[in-house]
Amino acid sequence: MTQIAPDQARAFMAARGLDDKSVEEFARHCVFMTVLRNDTKKPINYCLAEWRYVPGDGTPQPMLTKHDWLARFQPRNQSKAVKLAFEWAQFPVEQTFFPGDWNQGMTTFELPPGSRFDVVYRWRQGKIRHEGILKNVQCVAAAVPP
């Protein structure tokens, strides 16, 4: 995971044509470029709905997905092309990766820049469920317009 700083998130989404209000809303969250790759010899699958982040208060929370964001943006009536770019820039909500398959996309957390949290990521291989934890992920604060 690599943080996408607020200004970078802002620039990326503005360049895709997202309206100013939506751009600001998105950039005020912790955004990470996330890569998941299957380095094994068997297929794996994951579902983002099973992943959690654990902020300072210790309460596991579901991650924001593209569906959550599109629902928030819905009243703003974005064009189909803008929604397409936004949607496909996000980390896929579900995938089956055969050996060598991978994706790179944005993951977002309902936290402001400056937060620290753990990420619990889960996947299945056959009938076996696996889990890993990225501890103490830092979402660095950056200048955000008032």
Add this chain to the structure above:
Amino acid sequence: MFNVWRRLFRLRALPTALLCLASLVQAADPPLQFTLTPVRPRLGAPELELASVEGQPVTLSGLKGKVVIVNFWATWCPPCRREFASMGRLRRALVDSPLEILAVNEGENVDVIEGFTSALDTPPSFPVLLDPIGDAMALWPVRGLPTTFVIDKRGRMAYRAIGGREFDHPQMLSKVKSLLREK
């Protein structure tokens, strides 16, 4: 915009991931892969009926008898950008073969696409198609970009690849050549 992705703050791996069978990768530029997953049984590929950036109509069904690589991509997608040139190298390596590559761009206009392709060392030697609102891609089993399918001469999906690939890697070349030898 690609530079934006490259200038990101780095958050380094924790060894936890390395203990797992599948790993989260923390590098900004993960390595391109060279695997192709067989589609079994081979399924008929959905139709593609799109215009190229030059305005020429292109259909997948019109390419029966050829092996066709269908690549769904966008210029804002870092692995899509990184793998793009290797499709050109693959095309050149098999220049006399019945092979076609269709690069289906998702949601961008000609100016944006040409801004990217014109900066390549070699302009694409294959059609770049426009899928302005994703209607064509919606008919294909695509959940993330880039996703690539290799279509056999009978119009069936023979291989699939999710994520960036080095298309002219010997391992990939070998599989494409094998398909080209099929009737």
